[in-house]
Amino acid sequence: MISSSLIPCGQFKTSYAADTTLFLTPASRNWCLFGIAVALAAPLVLSNYLLALLIQIGYYGIAALGLNILVGSTGQISLGHAAFFGFGAFASAWLNNSFGVPVLAAIPLAGVLTTLLGLLFGIPAGRLKGLYLAIATFASQFILEDFFSRANWFTGGSSGAQANPINVFGYEIGGDKGFFYVVLFFVLVMYLLGANLLRTRDGRAFVAVRDHYLSAEVMGINLTKYRILSFGISSFYAGVGGALYGHYLGFVSAEGFTILLSIQFLGMIIIGGMGSVMGTLMGTAFMVLLPEGTEAAVSTIKHFTGDIPALTSALAYIKEAAIGLAIVLFLIFEPDGLVHRWRLIKSYWKLYPFSY
Amino acid sequence: MSADKNAAPVARREAEGRPVLEVRPVLQVRDVSLGFGGVRALTEVSFEVNKGELFSIIGPNGAGKTSMLNCISGRYHPTSGRVLLNGRDVTDLTPNVRATLGLGRTFQNLALFGHMSVLDNIMVGRHHLLRNNAVTGALYWGSGARREELAHRRKVEDIIDFLEIAHIRKAVAGTLPYGLRKRVELARAMAVEPSIILLDEPMAGMNLEEKEDMARYIVDLNEEWGMTVVMIEHDMGVVMDISQRVMVLEFGRKIAEGLPDEVMANERVKVAYLGIDDDEEAAGESAA
Ligand SMILES: Nc1ncnc2c1ncn2[C@@H]1O[C@H](COP(=O)(O)OP(=O)(O)O)[C@@H](O)[C@H]1O
Ligand SMILES: [Mg+2]
Numbered sequence: 337m338i339s340s341s342l343i344p345c346g347q348f349k350t351s352y353a354a355d356t357t358l359f360l361t362p363a364s365r366n367w368c369l370f371g372i373a374v375a376l377a378a379p380l381v382l383s384n385y386l387l388a389l390l391i392q393i394g395y396y397g398i399a400a401l402g403l404n405i406l407v408g409s410t411g412q413i414s415l416g417h418a419a420f421f422g423f424g425a426f427a428s429a430w431l432n433n434s435f436g437v438p439v440l441a442a443i444p445l446a447g448v449l450t451t452l453l454g455l456l457f458g459i460p461a462g463r464l465k466g467l468y469l470a471i472a473t474f475a476s477q478f479i480l481e482d483f484f485s486r487a488n489w490f491t492g493g494s495s496g497a498q499a500n501p502i503n504v505f506g507y508e509i510g511g512d513k514g515f516f517y518v519v520l521f522f523v524l525v526m527y528l529l530g531a532n533l534l535r536t537r538d539g540r541a542f543v544a545v546r547d548h549y550l551s552a553e554v555m556g557i558n559l560t561k562y563r564i565l566s567f568g569i570s571s572f573y574a575g576v577g578g579a580l581y582g583h584y585l586g587f588v589s590a591e592g593f594t595i596l597l598s599i600q601f602l603g604m605i606i607i608g609g610m611g612s613v614m615g616t617l618m619g620t621a622f623m624v625l626l627p628e629g630t631e632a633a634v635s636t637i638k639h640f641t642g643d644i645p646a647l648t649s650a651l652a653y654i655k656e657a658a659i660g661l662a663i664v665l666f667l668i669f670e671p672d673g674l675v676h677r678w679r680l681i682k683s684y685w686k687l688y689p690f691s692y
Numbered sequence: 693m694s695a696d697k698n699a700a701p702v703a704r705r706e707a708e709g710r711p712v713l714e715v716r717p718v719l720q721v722r723d724v725s726l727g728f729g730g731v732r733a734l735t736e737v738s739f740e741v742n743k744g745e746l747f748s749i750i751g752p753n754g755a756g757k758t759s760m761l762n763c764i765s766g767r768y769h770p771t772s773g774r775v776l777l778n779g780r781d782v783t784d785l786t787p788n789v790r791a792t793l794g795l796g797r798t799f800q801n802l803a804l805f806g807h808m809s810v811l812d813n814i815m816v817g818r819h820h821l822l823r824n825n826a827v828t829g830a831l832y833w834g835s836g837a838r839r840e841e842l843a844h845r846r847k848v849e850d851i852i853d854f855l856e857i858a859h860i861r862k863a864v865a866g867t868l869p870y871g872l873r874k875r876v877e878l879a880r881a882m883a884v885e886p887s888i889i890l891l892d893e894p895m896a897g898m899n900l901e902e903k904e905d906m907a908r909y910i911v912d913l914n915e916e917w918g919m920t921v922v923m924i925e926h927d928m929g930v931v932m933d934i935s936q937r938v939m940v941l942e943f944g945r946k947i948a949e950g951l952p953d954e955v956m957a958n959e960r961v962k963v964a965y966l967g968i969d970d971d972e973e974a975a976g977e978s979a980a
Contacts, residue, residue, distance in 0.1 A: 350847070352845045352846065352892035353842060495980055532829060532837075533826060536824050536828075536837050536841055537819060537824050537837075538824075538829050539806070539829065539916045540812055541816070541819060543812070544805050544808070544816045547804075547806050547808060548806070550767065550803065550805065550895075551803035551805070552816070553786070553787040554765055554788075554797055555788075555817055555884060556787050556819045556820035557819055558786075559788070565826060611807075620907065674980040690853075
């Protein structure tokens, strides 16, 4: 949204079709294609450790995009996104284990089941706003956590659920390399769907509800419907992301889906840029890589200082606090997120050396 | 809603001496009263607006003009009385349903979607005319959504051309100067393709040039596009110039209604309205 004012001069559109493309400039489309090409080649060069990080960015990034549509675009709040992520993970494993649904079909189906759950839990959103809605979603987090621990038939209870690897035509996609391509496929599809949604009728309705709900209503938008629908769509993304997570780890247990993960999802979209599709992926990458970065920094410092107990515990705190600190710093210094910084850099190079 | 010269409004037909084919009220307000606790914002106000009319509501600040529009658009619910749109009782319907039944409006205090582009703001006006949804919209290609969006984009461009805002169509609405925002709001209301459009002080806070432009757009909208308009406005010059009929509110009551000249000549109006809002004119009138 912010981007509109940053289109370099000299970009003229000659038809409405050309004017409604996904990318504002040919350059940004080329960047995206370049990124996809690099990603396709990644498994050939990257270690399994780095691939595992990219896979994490992938499934968290899908779930985070859902949260960004809900929070960034529709202006609602959710403190329960992790629970829907978890529900998707359990649902996909359950569909596969109990009904023999092939994993590749179970993943989107889990998304659909999570959508239905999200619509149900989104009903209060038709009536509640702000802090009250926050508390209601907080409640859904705990209701679902409780459900996970009780519903043995669905989650395997305290022992958790087995999630089978992906099988395509009898050929098992094992290992990080194979799974990377699966996640990449889902990321591309889900991001494309999200970008399309936001440039068509219902996506505009979400942003209208966020920016000025009273005039949105006067424009014919049913506020209750769109507030609830946004929860449904957000949950679809959470469910698909969670399902991928489950089949990647091979095992799903309720411990992974706490309020802490819900907060981290919020951190991803704050850091990436509220309401921005590409920003979501940037923010997710930041959040996944930050602990790795601080880990590396801490061990470097330890390497030079030797093992001083006081320092070691101080560094451990810093590591824990890094994510919270990053969120606060972004809120203060870059409230529009990484995507805004990225656009500034792009337009700077585009116009260099005439930066007017 | 393309400019349809054949469907000339009532006023022009009358002016040209042609028979008025269809005088049917688009809007009927019947004995509407509205109270906020102890405050009576409106007391048994009734009026009708016919198809093709440009109807103005005037009155001092706090007279209940905005409250009247809010009762019509559904933001406020009258304590008693009915509102009929195209003959249909809409009193119990929500604002979004009224929009789909043909009601468009702008707000006294700007109410654009601040972070959206001008184009998207106007496209939101077409919400109830579009059929694509979250699923077909997300699929975009092959689901019909793309074709539909482009077709409506064309309609929106007609409105953009009419209001001469093509140069800002990609600008973020919240960054625009006041006068342009008011114009974008009008564009958005037009995009709804309503059968009646309610304008709440469309010229407030504008400089003379902007006011003249806006007045011209409203007249053209009425005459060329055949749009029925209800307008609240403080600038008496503009109101008397362009309105076909005027209603005067004071303390929530209707004190006069009629042709601009009739209303201006009304003693109660002179005292109530002109005496408060325009001292010079009132002084001149009483000296005469
Ligand atoms: N939401 C509201 N709550 C309480 N009082 C209101 C509200 N809206 C309007 N009023 C009161 O109703 C009266 C009419 O206001 P309004 O319709 O805004 O007047 P106008 O538009 O003619 O200046 C005023 O006394 C105002 O204070
Ligand atoms: Mg008012």
